[in-house]
Amino acid sequence: MGRPKAKDEPSDTPEEFSVEKILDKRACNGKIEYLLKWKGYSDEDNTWEPEENLDCPDLIAAYESQFDTSTSKDQDDSEKVHKRKDISEDIRPRGFDRGLEPDKIVGATDASGELMFLMMWKNCKEADLVPASQLNGRCPEVVIKYYENKTPWICKESVIEID
Incomplete structure (x- = not known):
């Protein structure tokens, strides 16, 4: 899958990787992918992985909660935050x-x-x-x-x- 190669592991042993942190999120071919920082690997080994391949619901929830505006004081403030987010996505160069x-x-x-x-x-x-x-x-x-x-x-x- 594009995950970092494990060092000094026999090829017949299934490789197990641990996610250290979720850095970003995107939609690719209609599927959600997350940019992952792998434990024990440098930033050069960060990879985009489909959501269905991940087994780290706590990290996904923590990442998603950064963008959750449901805890706003009132609905108007929440709508303003959503509008700003939509505008910032449109401003991203294409x-x-x-x-x-x-x-x-x-x-x-x-x-x-x-x-x-x-x-x-x-x-x-x-x-x-x-x-x-x-x-x-x-x-x-x-x-x-x-x-x-x-x-x-x-x-x-x-x-x-x-x-």
């Missing part, structure tokens, strides 16, 4: 605003009413939905390559004539 170089398009959707491409970036494992209009202007060669890979091509040699 697409070209992250200063990354485009690698390839891995999918497309028009579910929002606008054609969007799912763009993978060079030296980054996270993808972003980017408006097609933005990609057409900034990296048309990547868009063309996506369409070329998705378009069925007929070569003259492969055409069979029926008499």
Whole structure:
């Protein structure tokens, strides 16, 4: 799973890892993942793991409680905190605003009413939905390559004539 490799353990022994701390949370392919700090390992060995693979409900609850606003004095304050959180998530840079170089398009959707491409970036494992209009202007060669890979091509040699 991307967990750190245990040192000096025989390969036939199942490896057991202990989570020291949960550092972050994200949704990836519709599933919740947590960024974990492993006990006895450096920060370089931190990994994203799906929630269903974890056996540390106390750490998950402690992490989630940092963001729980249900203990606010009144409902209005609670709603303001939620709104601020939503705004801060929207402010997080996406697409070209992250200063990354485009690698390839891995999918497309028009579910929002606008054609969007799912763009993978060079030296980054996270993808972003980017408006097609933005990609057409900034990296048309990547868009063309996506369409070329998705378009069925007929070569003259492969055409069979029926008499």
